[in-house]
Amino acid sequence: MSETSAPDGQAKYQVRLDWGIAGAERIVRGAHVAVVVDVLPSPDGEVIAAALAGRGVVVLEGSLRNRSAVARRILDLQEERGERLMVAIVAAGERTGSADGEAVRFTVEDQLGAGAVVDALIALGIDHTSPEAAVACAAFEGLRHASVHLIGASASGAALVAQGRRPEVRAATEVDASDEVPTVG
Numbered sequence: 001m002s003e004t005s006a007p008d009g010q011a012k013y014q015v016r017l018d019w020g021i022a023g024a025e026r027i028v029r030g031a032h033v034a035v036v037v038d039v040l041p042s043p044d045g046e047v048i049a050a051a052l053a054g055r056g057v058v059v060l061e062g063s064l065r066n067r068s069a070v071a072r073r074i075l076d077l078q079e080e081r082g083e084r085l086m087v088a089i090v091a092a093g094e095r096t097g098s099a100d101g102e103a104v105r106f107t108v109e110d111q112l113g114a115g116a117v118v119d120a121l122i123a124l125g126i127d128h129t130s131p132e133a134a135v136a137c138a139a140f141e142g143l144r145h146a147s148v149h150l151i152g153a154s155a156s157g158a159a160l161v162a163q164g165r166r167p168e169v170r171a172a173t174e175v176d177a178s179d180e181v182p183t184v185g
Contacts, residue, residue: 014128020104031088038092039109045092053185061182071120108154115140
């Protein structure tokens with residue numbers, strides 16, 4: 001079985017979703033665009049984006065703040081290309097202190113952020129999603145109105161608030177507050 005046809009590669013879906021660097025490796029093959037979602041200030045998203053740069057995919061940074069702008073950028077790229085784009089959404093999560101550096105702690109904020117990007121893509125008609133992407137989207141849709149509280153009360157959010165960084169956490173929860181779409185590489 002080739003790596004792109006492996007079940008965990010989600011290759012048959014236009015919109016795929018996985019976590020961390022290892023997850024990015026599973027779903028980026030055959031993708032045209034990778035969206036790295038790291039909602040709260042952390043180096044994990046930057047590490048993943050840097051690992052994907054130069055791999056023949058357009059690497060975008062996504063979040064709650066720019067989810068619709070990211071979706072519009074992907075639609076524009078698809079129209080420029082003249083064919084359906086394959087999109088790999090990588091929720092950064094947090095790398096744990098494991099010896100191999102591959103263990104990822106799933107984070108509330110990146111689950112909601114990745115789901116928000118999927119939701120915005122679906123609104124534009126880019127909707128052939130993997131089950132993983134569909135579940136993240138459903139989480140965002142169902143919990144959107146509670147996202148400010150959930151992110152602030154999450155382990156990552158609470159740690160930042162304890163450091164006196166509540167304004168950063170609050171700003172990260174703003175949906176569609178930015179039209180900027182950072183591109184890596």
